[in-house]
Structure formats: C-alpha cells, structure tokens
Amino acid sequence: MARTGRPRNFDRDEAILKAMMLFWEHGFESTSLAQLRAVMGDISAASFYAAFDSKESLFREVVDRYIATFGQATATLIDSSLAPREAIEQALRSSAKMQTEETHPSGCLLVLSASTCSFENVHIREMLTKERALTRSRLFDCIQRAVSNGELPASTDITMLTAVFETFLLGISTQSRDGISFATIDGAVTQVMGIWDRLADSA
Amino acid sequence: MARTGRPRNFDRDEAILKAMMLFWEHGFESTSLAQLRAVMGDISAASFYAAFDSKESLFREVVDRYIATFGQATATLIDSSLAPREAIEQALRSSAKMQTEETHPSGCLLVLSASTCSFENVHIREMLTKERALTRSRLFDCIQRAVSNGELPASTDITMLTAVFETFLLGISTQSRDGISFATIDGAVTQVMGIWDRLADSA
DNA sequence: TAACTTCTGGATCGGATAGTATATAAATAT
DNA sequence: ATATTTATATACTATCCGATCCAGAAGTTA
DSSP states (O other): OOOSSSOSSHHHHHHHHHHHHHHHHHHHTTHHHHHHHTTTTSSSHHHHHHHHHHHHHHHHHHHHHHHHGEEEGGGGGGOSSOOHHHHHHHHHHHHHHHHHHHSSSSSSSHHHHHHHHHGGGGHHHHHHHHHHHHHHHHHHHHHHHHHHTTTOTOOOOHHHHHHHHHHHHHHHHHHHHTTTHHHHHHHHHHHHHHHHHHHHHHH | OOHHHHHSSSHHHHHHHHHHHHHHHHTTTSHHHHHHHHTTSSOOOHHHHHHSSSSSHHHHHHHHHHHHHHGGGGGGOOOSSSOHHHHHHHHHHHHHHHHHOOOOOSSOOOTTTTSOGGGGHHHHHHHHHHHHHHHHHHHHHHHHHHHHHEEEEEOOHHHHHHHHHHHHHHHHHHHHHOOOOHHHHHHHHHHHHHHHHHHHTOO
C-alpha cells in the first residue's frame, strides 16, 4: 500500500547527493541552509525540515551515503580474500584515484568537512574522527593479519606501521585539494608500498 | 620620539598569539569576533577594529606570526648547510613534534584552519594553499639538490618523491588531531626516510 | 464525498554575525 | 594651556543564521 499524504515534489536521494557535494566542498559549518535548499531545487525551508529534520541530521545522512559510495575506495581493507599488502595498496591507489577525480570535490569528505569547527559543533567533528578511527583499525587489522600470516616479521611494530599508511592516506586529501595529480600521488604510493616490501624481506 | 595619542590598554602582540590559538583550533570562519575579543581581554569591538582593521586582516597577521614561530619546524628545508636528507628528516620530525605538543592546538594551522570554507572566503583558503606550495617547492629544491649532489640517482622522479614526503607531512595534521602520539608518528618518519635510503643505494 | 495525512509557500522567529558611529578619555606636541 | 592624535566605551547597524508557524495544496483511505 502506497503511503498517504501529499507527495514530496523533489527527489530526496538526489537532494542528499547534491548536499554531499556542498558539504564536501565547503565543509559542514560553511555550507548554509540557503545553499542546500538552492541546490535541492529551491525548495522551501519547510520542505527542507520536513524531509531532513535539521542541517545536522542531513549531514549524518550525507556521511552515511559518502561511506557507502565514494568511501568504498578503502573497502579492500576488510576484504579478507585479499592479501593484506594488496588490500592496503589498493586502498591507497583507489583513494588517490577517487580523491583526484574532477566529477566531485577533491579530497576526502571525512577528512576535510569538519577538520575544524566551532565549539558548539565538536560532536560533528568527533563523528568524523570516529569514522577515521574505523579505517585506522581496519588498517591495523590488515597489518596484524600479515604478521600472523608470516608476511611481515613478528617483531613488526603494527601501530607504527599503521601510522605510516594512515598518515599518507590522510595527506592525500590536502594534496588533492592542492592540485597534485593522480599520477604523482600514485607514484608516491609505489614508494610507500616499498616500505612494506623492505620489512617483508627482512622477515 | 614616542607616538602620540592615547595608548592602547592591551598587548597587541599577546592578542595576536591568543587569536592564533583560536584560529588554529577552530579555523578562520568558525572563530567569531566575540571569541577573539574575549581572549584578548574582553576588548570592545571598536578597540578590535582600531587595532586590526578586520577579522581577515588579523588572520593574515596570525598566519605570518605562525610561519615565523611554530611554522619554523620546516625551516631546515632551506638550510643549505644541511645535507638534503637530514633537512627533510628534521623537517618531518620537528613538525611531528610540534604538531603533537599539548601546549597549543594540534596539527598545522596552515593545513587545518581553512581546509574548507564558504564561497566568499576562497581567497583565505588560497592564501594558505600558497603557503603550502612554498613548503612544497622547498621540499622539491631539497630533493633536486640531492640529485645534483649525486646523493640520489639522476633518474629520480623529483616531483613524485616530493609528493611522498609532502603527503606524509600533510597527513601529520589529521593524525595529530586524531590523537596519534609523537612516538608513533616519529617511528613512521623513520620508515618513510627508508624510502630515501633505498633510492640512494640504487644510485 | 469526507476524513486523514503529508508536503509546500510564505512569513517570521530570536539570536548571532561582522562591522560602524559618536562622543569621550588619555596620551603627546607646540 | 591648547591643539592634535589615538584609543576607548557605548550604542547601534544591516545581514545572515538555523529553525518554526500556519494556512492551504495535493495526495490516499474509508
């Protein structure tokens, strides 16, 4: 049975995608309700709040959507059918590829859209901090798996090696914003993966 | 001869330092005039504008001050008395040390304080982009010097190797914000410098 | 058709925003 | 002493912010 009431005359899913592009480019606080309503097809404030409750609630939906789509660049990290090294290398290369694409804002939304914010929105920043922590723990698990496998020596400092790849991964956001090409970053990934190989050889 | 007129009853230099801490923590746009005036000793709006002209003008002064102080963590990059490798290693370790200190906001002000902003403040973001480009060119020159010296092979892809170190350097900001310790990042620096050594060995 | 549900247009809310006007206070210069 | 210069306190703009209220429009259900 179809739902009752007057149907909304804009595409909610499409509106979230448009909102994502704004939040991605300008960040949570610097994106205004007026801008959001404009890209959603000049909908009224009433329509906006009826559909999304609040700016913050919309942002949470946007983050979820981002993770389910563009954020899948790091999905290889939880694919246990891949060798840990390949999982990490693919996560780095796919992230570099995605973040430098010109069909959407550059860099990573989870890194850039609330890197700084006002006191009253600290919880928004912490929300993204938690998402990054999730990626970090997946990286950690990947490396731990390699140590268990014997691909990396038992003496490997997993926390430190996680930092090697994660620091580089996070840096791609600002590099992309600064206009560094995919080819250049991809070449850098090759060098960073050399760190893994050198540690593996010493096993 | 002393300057005429009623003397200002707050320390302008100290006020800039206080402003720096706010901009560093919350970013340019999310730091309000009211907050700035409060940390400057509850000065009036009139006093603020008499001393600094505008929020934007104050921010430019803050950036200059930051570069002259905390930003000196990367100063080794332009010290030609240092071997290129040592210059870069020191820049990375000093940056990691500075950015994780707990006496001021974590991360780098030049990376975090305007990573995203509204449309009307793009020039603020671009100002910081230019500062990062300066660091990048210094990194580039450092590596180029090593190639000229023969420390690195003539076949070295300087742009790519610049990206290796710069991407890592930029990533330290978010890592610091996420609470990763200096010891962990410093250990990661050691691994990243191994990339240099492997390239140097193949010379 | 009548009741019900949901969305929309338009006006509006209180509060925060960066910035300014005016008059006065506090110093130096002559 | 008087003029000049600069900073202050106080009051005040105009605008934008996210969010809400209400009446009516546009559907479905019974």
